[in-house]
Amino acid sequence: MVELTPAELTLLGLLVEKPRHGYELEEVITERGMREWTEIGFSSIYYLLTKLRDRGLIAETAEPAHGKARKVFAPTPAGFQSCAAAAEEAVAVLRPVFPPVLAGLANQPVIPPARLRAALARRAQALTDKIAEVRAAAERQEPPPFVRAIFDFSLGQLEAEQRWLTTYRGEL
Template sequence: MAELTPLAISVLALLEEKPMHAYEMYQLLITRKNDRIVKVRPGSLYHTVERLAGQEYVRATGTERAGNRPERTTYEITPAGSDALIRRVERGLENYAYEYPTFPVLLSEAHNLKADDAVLRLRSRVDDLDTLLADVDATLGKATEVDVPEVYLIGGLFMRHQLAAERDWLATTIERIESKDLAWQPREKQ
């Protein structure tokens, strides 16, 4: 079987809570702000549910129509789906895997910019990170206020620490570029 994608993991985890239809899954992911940790679009979510059904990790339990809304099929997780979810979480927690984010590639090529341009753009990213951190802090604060157990927040806490570490590293790098501690030599055009 193919490795479960991040979206498939999220779908199976939602169905561990209770049976639901794909639109409800989408709404929960957005409401819980899980779209910050997994790329979710309605079309990709429906495709993922269909793929999981083909793998017999989920099964349809019924179809209903409310008013003039389209029919909605409710799904539940199967025992095989529960096992697949657990196995994927176990492997993912214990084994490091390169995820190939774009930002390190862009940093590796930042020398193609003039130092003042690079600093300007990095400062803009630091501002974006500060905004994201404030939003994550607000979300985590709201969850804490309504007594969401911390164990359900560890993904968000991890994300917050990653954002803060990136912001702090970038702020230090900006200082090093400006103080000339980090020699900036744009590549010569040939």
């Protein structure tokens, strides 16, 4: 199996959905709020497409893109297989994440108590704002179930952190 980065898997998955050109990929990434959970900048889309093409996972198609002469990419059979295998592994395998908040908590003895309480209050507000933003993004569209699952997962994580933060702040 070909190893795929999360960004490569995300783009390949969007091409498995349907052949697309780079600008259309950008539109879907923005519309679905994908930058909240993957590192794909607008400028990296074409770089990643080139990498996927050079590895034989996607190929240019002859399909016109909305009547414009843009390169449209689609997965090759190897790309489809690699996407399926990598997606299954990404779902099944628990991998560590390294949120900076944990490094901050590990070093909280050096933060004066009043500043720690203020920092936690700012985080609580940021969580409230992000939850509202994700809910609004989900409500603006009628995503298919697999996209809805991403919104639900993100909300679940944010809400779990919000519950933890409420409890933790109460212990200070």
